[in-house]
Amino acid sequence: MKIKAKTKDCSLIVQVKTSFGETLDEKQLDNFSRLYLRGFFKVKEKKKNCVEFTGPIGISLYERLKTPISKRDFLFVIEHIVFAVQKIQNAKLPIESLITDLEKVYFNENTKELNFLYVPFSSTKVKNNVREMLDSIIYSAKPAKENDMEYISRLHYFLD
Secondary structure, eight states, X not given: OEEEEEEETTEEXXXXXXXXXXXXXXXXXXXXXXSXXXXXXXXXXXXXXXXXXXXXOOEEHHHHTTSEEOHHHHHHHHHHHHHHHHHHHXXXXXXXXXXXXXXXXXXXXXXXXXXXXXXXXXXXXXXXXXXXXXXXXXXXXXXXXXXXXXXHHHHHHHHO
């Protein structure tokens, strides 16, 4: 799967193209496109092996974690991940189709909210793991200088 993002008219357009041997699950994609889930990119256009999503402008979560992050912002990011997983589960959609790569999760710098891609494949070769995503965030985050700087290690201990 190839994912490209570009900004256009104050929004972020994300184009997902399937690789050789991958096919999109049209039924699940239609089900997802009918739902309104805050924090997820909306399906704008579907083609045979390409889907275009639109959403608010932002930077990748990977880029955001390169700069120091306060305890409040860090926990807000974790909260958005938990809410995204809950929304997918409540909609009875497979969680494996949630893109968990930090480069493909987008952070809105104005609202500090995360926006996720949901791309269902017929045969899921790509295993998207939420726990691995959380571990990546924990290891990538640089805590801001505060009184309580051990919040990241405490979260890691809690998850284990």
